[in-house]
Amino acid sequence: TELARSAGLHCERGIVVNDTLQTFDPAIYAVGECIQHRGEVFGLVAPIWDQARVCANHLAGYCTSIYQQKATSTKLKVTGIDLFSAGDFMGDDTTEEIIFQDPRAGVYKKAVIRDNQLLGIVLYGDTVDGPWYFQLIREKTSIADFRDTLLFGQHMLGDAGHDGQNAVVNMADDAEVCGCNGVCKGDIVKAITDNKLFTLEDVRAATKASASCGSCTGLVEQILAATVGGDYSQTPAEKPLCGCTEHPHETVRAAIIDNELKTFDAVAEFLEFTNPDGCHVCRPAINYYLVCAWPGEPVDDPSSRFINERAHANIQKDNTYSVVPRIWGGVTTPAELRAIADAAEKYNVPCVKVTGGQRIDLLGVKKEDLPKIWADLNAAGMVSGHAYGKALRTVKTCVGSEFCRFGTQDSTGMGIELERMTWGAWTPAKVKMAVSGCPRNCAEATIKDFGVVAVDSGWELYVGGNGGMKVRVCDFLVKVSSDEEVKEYAGAFMQMYREQARYGERSAPWIERVGLSYIKAELVDKPDQRKQWYARFLESQQHAQKDPWAEPQQDARVRARFIPLADVTEA
Template identity: 45%
Template sequence: MKKLVVVGSGMSAMKVVDEMLKIDPTMYQITIIGAETVLPYNRIMLSPVLSGEKTFDEIKTHNEDYFATNNITFKPGCTVTAIDRKGKSVTVQNDEGECSALDYNRLVLCTGSTPFILPLPGKELEGVVSFRDIYDVEYMQENAAKGKKVAVIGTGLLGLEAANGLNELGFEVTVIGNMDSIMNMQLDSSSGDLLQKVLEEKNIVFKLGAITTHIKGSGKVESIEFEDGSTMATDMVVMSVGIVPNDALASEIGLQTNRGIVVNDTMMTSDPAIYSVGECIKHRGMSYGLVAPLFEQARVCAEQVCEVSHHIYTGSDISTKLKISGVDVFSAGEFANADDEVMCSKDHALNTRKRLSIRGNKLVGAVLFGDSTDGLFYFDLIKKQTDITDMRKTLLFGDIGVDAASAGAGGVEKMADDEQVCGCMGVTKGDIVSAVVGGCDSFKAVQEETGCATGCGGCESVAKQIFSFVSGAELVTKDTLCDCSTHSTEEVRHYIRALDTVKSIDEVRLAMDFTDVCDACGAAINYYLSSQFNASYVHNDAERPHNEKMHANKQRDGTYSIVPQMQGGLTTPAELKSLAEIAVKYEVPTVKVTGGQRIDLLGIPKENLNDMWDEIAAAGMASGYAYGKATRTCKSCVGTEHCMMGTQDSMGLSVKMEDAVWSHFMPHKFKMGVSGCPRNCAESTIKDFGVICTEKGYEIHVAGACGIRTKACLKDRFFEKEADVVEYLKAFVQLYRIEANYLERVMHFEERVGLDYIQSQLDTPEQIKKWADALPKTVKNPWVTTDHRQSA
């Protein structure tokens, strides 16, 4: 068997290997050398990992089973120190300094690129980082803290993704650019301004037309200085100003390089036994940084190495279709030539914009903001240099040659099989067609097979149209509860609300023609049945999230944490003594005071949970529901009982509030706070429900949050009496339980329906009483309820 060595474990390297296995899985014994110590992953998805939307495991592209099944040797954390081209061997050094030699018949260099770091004074300071790999992400996450400032230098796609992720992580973000608009390589200035406004609404600050000249600090970053002499304080600087092809290894061994490894149309270097693919190459004077051309190169390379030459690579027509902070953006061709004719439309209500550049009756550029539906139609006109004379009057309306009902199918029918659909994963129309022909009978199956629409999501609409066209399945365009159903969340809730008798989750699925079962629909239907029928419905524990099944929070290492209830942060010496004795007895490794003023026992093996619950219950303490989509806790300051500034008994009120709604399962976690005076020591104005005590009574604040996204509460109303506060809390909770969607935090519920609507439902004392009386009077401590305890 021949031997193939691949230097690099990035997306282009792994695509070469994937394509080779499709052609001939037995031709080569493959060895992959990766500089990073982790499994291969999708670098495009680093921003969602940074923000916490995805975990690193979710963006891994190849696991250990892949290498074992295909008899591939994977060497992570290794560096190639030498290549003997004449003897065809590679010297590899691992992270412990040990060296070994690998023979090869063919060698593929996928050494990628390195971030360009501006040569500024201070660039070596701690806190100056790039946004390129998972290690950068981990550094940012480890250094995240509320109120920390970060400066992102660079207004391109990577810079904005970094800024968005850092903003979601809790940093105060300022994006710095030397141009007057953002993403100027992909967007015209007006479209860039629209995107900037979207990001500014998320509290990201922009400083454009600014040139950074100095990074200052003593050991670590403290500030940056600009050309005009002004300065800006910052705790971190993220450089995102471009990449440099990593051709050093190729240059050292004598391959032809020119700011990249020079390759021909077969991806062969100046050595016929060595090929190269990815951001490290220079092909016909061009280097590419997008996934689609890299994957085209990988397919050609795989064919050449496997000695089946079907295609050559002549370059790529580039379009950019992506989703930034929830906004669809499409860009293709040229749009900066002042001599071009321009067609432009804008819908202020929908915040969409379309700009077309025309030269000599041919479309040469298109920029779509907010709605990229017509992107492929315009890209096809640009690539084919189609004469648009006969369609000028309707060009701004997109492809109207097909009636609206079938426009999607008509558009995708005309797409070539090798046309890119998903830029994040490099998926073509042909890949989707092959997946359907190969047996994928649902769009979810197509996603699992190809990876399409699992990245930024910008391609989902087109991908679904292709799936529908090829499979004949009905095209689903609305947001569904999950992929098992064509029904929306509202339709599922409407069906359950109309039920006269309790049904099981499976009976609901059957009645509504669900095609499959999944965790998403199981947990949602379980909650909706519970909130509809209350005590007469018995929760299906098998369909609940893992932590709720276990009545404890699972930790990274597989152990669990227990958080007993401590109303208002109050405890007693006896309770503390009991917890200390239990922690010592069961050798609990970590005991922590939580942000909600409770004590968390961490690192508990599963087999110890039941016994510890017994002892905690015997000490008079109950579950704090820290693991559930439920009422968590009511944080409190000490109030008038102890504080000279206190205006009301905040501790006493917090206990009454927690008693009123404790143990109720909610659409999502529900946090409360009571501050004894406007100084707000209990941080009540970033809670789902907060109370600020004053001399005259109680201000009610709702729909705040402090997490990946921090949102200040909205001031709701004022009560003079403590009892009215508790009554209103019960009403507010019941309205939220009944009308919010499962997994919808209070702030998202309010953003969807509006505070005016909430207030209209709770406008009068009669309305408040009606909703409050509807709140079930169930109080359960699952740690002592045998039927609901996990079996160790």
């Protein structure tokens, strides 16, 4: 600063710069701890990286970027002292404070709130939820639905990758962190220190940790924070879709609709992707956004889908496939069971398994046999169960009032109606439903994306649940009295999720991101809006409900995809 001042540059608490990082002398740029931007000075690595990117953009002559300040977080890296802060934790006359204090345990937490949005947080003694609080600040998430438990942390969400900060520090280097990709703590720490990594995306690219199912993301972030301390750079609120573009999911979707873009190439050109061919992240995402935006138009590009969706079957570790026919509401017939048994014997299927979704899985089918086994199952009246896709998977049911002495409504019939209405719909991530015939909830409806529980006077509807490694119990949406209302809410919820969630985002994290209050405002408080969502869903289903298993029988080009390479070479 003294050097700048002696050179005649205007300085206050630091060297004053504008949004392009230029000083009062436009030929001189400045970044880092020495600058003052819009009255603020900086002492962390994360904002300096952003400043460097903007400065480089202008020095290179592109002149397309400006520096915008973002909320930052700090984790004090001192042995024996756990302190975390993020955002505006001082507050003013327009803010509220929620404070939790336990002197004996050495724990202090302070949240600064305005209009049901978290502005700042201070954590001492228990910093495990620091990344979660910072995410709430960055994404401006409404805390109205969980304000009363805010300071108790994220543990009630059941994140299997979420653990205590001290536990992270004490983990052995050979302790596995990412089960999907076999990454241990030592691998992550070594990558961080050797390659000077500061962000979650950097760690994912270098180690693949948390790059698959994502359930260990919280744990990876804690290892990153513990390793680099205050230099930890959190993922920005508006995360780019991928490395090919600086635009987030929402901007890409808006561009597709506003400009009537109907191919990946058109999207990449319009948004000026750095890689015009795209990558494994953006191609399937944009393909989904195109399919969702333009139902009935030939916008689906099979080459932009992963192998499971291209082959309409789940590939297994031995390169065979699994075939799961749809069984409506878990109810089948002797004729369907015979057809499944005949197909299993005819094609030497090594394993026939009943699934948790009340279906039958034929495991070990050779790729060249897929069109033939599909044809046999189609002949028996069965269609694809979409067990391989980001789509409606199953609608699980209990026997309900037809047979069960506790059943209050016909849950089986309702489940079948819901499945026949929603099958074939492509969604941002897999969707599971369930209908229970009474509050005993035998169909486990309260851990599904859309759950229906029968009561004496009608149906209770729940949203945003899921099982697996990241268990989340549903949120109560509304109580209705008629079957038609159940279907209307289900279709409206599906369409709202299809149009607004990010590709790969399950309904549970989507609801946590936008807030349950927002979902209720759109679906419960605005009947006309709900009917519009429902109408759009039914319209899209007219084009979506085409059995992909029937395609090879109708199109020789589709059949050719399943011919072994050796046979093609010999021919």
